[in-house]
Amino acid sequence: MALIVQKYGGSSVADVEAMKRVAARVAETRNAGHQVVVVVSAMGDTTDDLLDTASQITTNAPDREMDILLSAGERISMSLLSMAVNELGVPAQAYTGAQAGIRTDSHFGRAQIIGMVPERIARAIRDGQVAIVAGFQGISKDEDVTTLGRGGSDTTAVALAAALHADVCEIYTDVDGLFSADPRIVPRAHRLRTISQEETLELAAHGAKILHLRAVEFARRYDVPLHVRSSFSEKEGTWISNRPANPELAGLVPEAALAHNQEELVEEPLISGIAHDRSQDKITVRGVPNEPGKAARIFEIVAEAGVNIDMIVQNIPVADQTRANLTFTLPAGDAQRALDALEAARGELAFQELRYNPDIGKLSLVGAGMRTNPGVSAKLFGALSEAGINIDLISTSEIRISVVTRLEDLDRAVQAVHTAFGLDSTESEAVVYGGSGR
């Protein structure tokens, strides 16, 4: 017997039929002798519909009320799913975030989990019940409903899995797992059977949308094995774990995956996957006086505007070494704020020109084996050069190299690099089944 936490996103419970399919899977897992905790998102478009109604009332909704409003979506889906599981003869009960003991701070809309007290959930599964928990929500010390922000249901699931010492946290979505690149861009992308938490973090942080960064961070911190898979098929998905899987899971996990998982501890893959990101813009501050402290001041001003900068390059023209150009990338939604703040400080900063370019793309190559293999960047730049693609900014971590290209070159860049590193599978593996949840 294993304790399994299953998380189903909005697309997995988009309508009554999908809900029944999920219930059947939950019942099947339970009937195989496992303890099951289910975390569920709001059905399909529920959240967007609620946001839309609110926007007809006000453009300035109090955060507290918005959180109570949005939390209704998961309460609806959790109670319907519980009914559907009971209908199959498997005892189940639904629990709100508060009832599941998910304690958060009071930052409405992006609350952080500060404590997990899942007493009722522990009791329910001990009593042989399936516990169905509303994702995305918690309760503050003032007893107000909070929501966890983007990726909140993934985070709920991983946090519950950690608190309950679950053997695995299964993240159900509308694709078969993590792929070596986005299958919509690289049809020959292959499904990853296993990947380390660090690599997943890098992929998630640099544009891969399959799992939310916060949930992966949580999984790493508390060492929760994740299994990302599709709710629309029975296929094995991708295991994200730094430790051997529980042998009790043998019935659930094909032996090959377990073997591969063990193996991974011995030899790390050179390259796991390629993430891409279209959501960043680029700002260049040209002709900044080349004096100590000027660059720091620019980033201070941008930070005070609440903008997170990603990549940075400083470049001093050979022709005039008294002036520098500073280029950085940032989330597209923050660009106007950053531009306004810089323009307002033009007198102080004494720069000559602000340039703004929204048409950039970022490609990130991620692999734990990079640590010990110095040839990776040469191979990357070679492949891009051969494809006639110019590189703009570059940044690296121990297990990642990211480059910025023109937006129109991004897809081609991903394809070229995928092929160059021998990641193409012999056949098209990827199927995308539906929309995408939260």
Add this chain to the structure above:
Amino acid sequence: MALIVQKYGGSSVADVEAMKRVAARVAETRNAGHQVVVVVSAMGDTTDDLLDTASQITTNAPDREMDILLSAGERISMSLLSMAVNELGVPAQAYTGAQAGIRTDSHFGRAQIIGMVPERIARAIRDGQVAIVAGFQGISKDEDVTTLGRGGSDTTAVALAAALHADVCEIYTDVDGLFSADPRIVPRAHRLRTISQEETLELAAHGAKILHLRAVEFARRYDVPLHVRSSFSEKEGTWISNRPANPELAGLVPEAALAHNQEELVEEPLISGIAHDRSQDKITVRGVPNEPGKAARIFEIVAEAGVNIDMIVQNIPVADQTRANLTFTLPAGDAQRALDALEAARGELAFQELRYNPDIGKLSLVGAGMRTNPGVSAKLFGALSEAGINIDLISTSEIRISVVTRLEDLDRAVQAVHTAFGLDSTESEAVVYGGSGR
């Protein structure tokens, strides 16, 4: 300054426009210097939509899950209404039943309030906020969400008004108050300016749908003045109270109404209104052996089947005094259960025949002045006889006479009696604005 609890039903918040209209009224009351607590039902068809979705999943939903599901409707409406009030510059916060301290027993779907601890609400209004509370829901000692059943939002409002010692509980609906009869049947029905709690109880118990019986019982027990009025107009509605209104309310209440209210204490009206009820059926058990205990046994069996009987007549034919006929009325939804239970006990009861008639109507004449005026029943029967309408069963209380007629005669009966007792107004007063809430 007065403390005013306002309850808005589903039709008053059916859509965004209606919600904004309600918000404007709330803001206006607050800006007039009063403390305001608002209780709100689910928007329009939300509850029916949720029930419909659940019915696609199971015909046998666990009561606990059904309550969590349905409670989402009020959470949505309360948070949207709070946003709308804030949008008008009036500070407001929304509270779930649990947050408002509405403690109930664990009878899901029909929970009874067992305690009121509205600390957060008291604090909110003390701090100058409008408190907006989800109607229809509470929380059990096990911290499960419960719903209060039919009329639940009215009950929430009256219970809050009682616990907070409010000066008045305003029940907003889609008609202008209580009328001397249903205006759809009697166009000349007049709006009641005041009516006693006892009379309202009788009207509500015997078919008048404007206010739920439980809420009126609560109002009587804790002496909460009710004001039933329309959210679609500015007209004065109907005051339900046994005591003079708070003079502080003078700004809210036309002087005429206050005067009338005082006056009422001195002289009670002969007839306040006429209720009618089409929701009952009639069962006759014919040829029951005329022995002691037989009738009691019949009603025991029906009670064991969970059926509440309303009116009863026993009738022993002159021709054969060894056998009696027992006739009773009961809610239409319970008829099959009662018939099955009686049929199953046919051997023991030794009756000759079961007759079932769903086509009956009940007319109830209510007036506190009846206590001291013996001529009322003669006048009632005279009016019906003149209109050629046969009476079947009759029952009375101190301030009510009810008669059962054929269903097809009911409307005509109500009209004839309304006229006979001089209740017709000189012009048509009633406007029905929308659907009806819960």
